[in-house]
Amino acid sequence: MVKAQVKKQDQPEFKQKILNEKSNIEGQFIFSIYKNTNYFYDYELKIGDFSSFTWAFYYQMIKELVQLKDLTVVDAVSVGAYVDTKGDKFKETYNKYGGYETIRRGMKIVEEGNIESYYMELQRYNVVIKLVDLGLPMEKHWDTYSKLSISDLNEVLEGQIAEAFADTQMGDDKVEDLFLDMDGMLKEADEGEAAGLPLESPLMNETQHGLALGNITMMAANSGVGKTFLTTLLHIQSSIRNQEPVLIIANEEERTRYAQALITAYINTHHKDVRFNKSRFIDGNFTKEEWKYLREAAQHFKDTVNSGLVRFVNMSDFSMAKTIRLVKKYARLYDVKYFILDTLKMDNDTGSRVNDSSWLLMQQNMVKLYNTIKASSLNVHIWVTAQMTKTNRRSRYLDQSMIGMSKNITDVVSSLMLTRLLTASEKSADKGIKVYDSHRHRVILDEDKDYMVVFWDKNRQGDTSWQIVLEVDRGLNLIRDIGITQIDNDLE
Known part of the structure; x- marks a missing residue:
């Protein structure tokens, strides 16, 4: 499969590693749809969900082929006819990324029955990238986090955050006078705030x-x-x-x-x-x-x-x-x-x-x-x-x-x-x-x-x-x- 061009903006080494791993998943996901276009409507994604320029381009192609052309089987003739309707800049990019040969090789290699796992992996990497951008120490624990599903990762991180705040929450327990602010309590009751x-x-x-x-x-x-x-x-x-x-x-x-x-x-x-x-x-x-x-x-x-x-x-x-x-x-x-x-x-x-x-x-x-x-x-x-x-x-x-x-x-x-x-x-x-x-x-x-x-x-x-x-x-x-x-x- 063609080497995809991943968005690079002087990214830290760990983030670039994650982007490269995510790019592989993106390619597998997209060519699963090329291989079986029925999957297109099962998984809702936006162009911005893709980190790779290459796979974002091929996703936009299959989106138009399915939605506009009502294409059910992807072959060289139908894709070629579609490309012929496009402008020179599109054709230049299409050829730069390998044209139909990339599609053919991708469909041959991919196992479309695994599309659900590809989709969940894509979602997981999107979350990880957001967490990296927020400054969370994902690299430090990546040996553990990389083995977790998106739901397990959510549970682990949520638990760690809760643990971090546990002592603070306990410190909020106050010993107060039972009849403190009686007037305020009566006013709230009169206004029906408890109802x-x-x-x-x-x-x-x-x-x-x-x-x-x-x-x-x-x-x-x-x-x-x-x-x-x-x-x-x-x-x-x-x-x-x-x-x-x-x-x-x-x-x-x-x-x-x-x-x-x-x-x-x-x-x-x-x-x-x-x-x-x-x-x-x-x-x-x-x-x-x-x-x-x-x-x-x-x-x-x-x-x-x-x-x-x-x-x-x-x-x-x-x-x-x-x-x-x-x-x-x-x-x-x-x-x-x-x-x-x-x-x-x-x-x-x-x-x-x-x-x-x-x-x-x-x-x-x-x-x-x-x-x-x-x-x-x-x-x-x-x-x-x-x-x-x-x-x-x-x-x-x-x-x-x-x-x-x-x-x-x-x-x-x-x-x-x-x-x-x-x-x-x-x-x-x-x-x-x-x-x-x-x-x-x-x-x-x-x-x-x-x-x-x-x-x-x-x-x-x-x-x-x-x-x-x-x-x-x-x-x-x-x-x-x-x-x-x-x-x-x-x-x-």
Whole structure:
């Protein structure tokens, strides 16, 4: 393969060594795409990600061949035809770097099945170069660092930084008078600074008293009941209404599903006679009238949701370490105070077999998460959804035992909400549960409608003795407060 020209600007010897190593990886990555152009759309890179002028040039070529020429097979004829459309300076550079012979030799040598490892190596070298530019002693420890993956390198360096600050953090612990600045404390309480973001359900918010910073709120339900449904309507809508930035970390639903849910809720809230069902996003073929309401809703969110207000990341392979890194990054760099993890799972590398050790790891992960978000650390709030065990589907009263090895998970949770749908018998006017509105008047439930009942097993900011009943329409994406009830702690 041609000897690539690497950017040289009187670089220190170690950095030049790293640039040369990175150049080899760049060539392997690029010619993997030449060999199989389907890979182009799998890996997002910019010209600036390449340190070698040569490979940046060949990357720009394959980018134009794939995007502009829709080329699926790279051969001498198609590349030659492309080069003929270019100017003299381009042709001069192309010939200088070896022309098609470089491409042919590169495709022959490279193993395109290794493109994922080439890509990760390229990312790792980009990080190392940035760290070198920041003055970190990468050369001193390169024998160790050179063997680490990008994620392992992140863990090692983050651990070293944390260790460096450990004694300083311990030195911040102060012994103070218990009643110091009583007036200031009372003023903060009067201004509601401890309450945090309110929930969109007034009845639930009266019980929960907001999503207070430095805490974890967990929402648990059986699969398909509506964890994401409630998260969207109770939390995300409140973030938008209160202009409070939030980062959604998802591992089950795609970004479009959340957007579609919010659009559906907007249409049916502002046009009660329309009854736009979110299943229409699956069916398609919108009517002229539907397009009218969809465009109105889309424009509303364009006008009210500024860039960065609601961020979203889809975590294809869940790990608590990646979750914590995201929380730290967006809390520190963008001052985000509210986070959503939808849904809590075992780390992907734990394996499919669930045993005592995997539950122990999950407990440790939750402790790590709490230590990250607590008041003495980042002081942010995270809303976590969790799935209840299938063995408790017929339980009338919900508590933390419904999550399985619950003690391993919920110790650090400040508020644990569990929810289920009301059964037909519970909606009966004669023998059903008794629900009372805010004036303590009995509410008769409609047996043809759906209702959810929300239990609090833990609530450090309020009561746990009453349950909240919500009227829900999961097709129209609507919820409405109905009242409070008390369900006996027994089984059907």
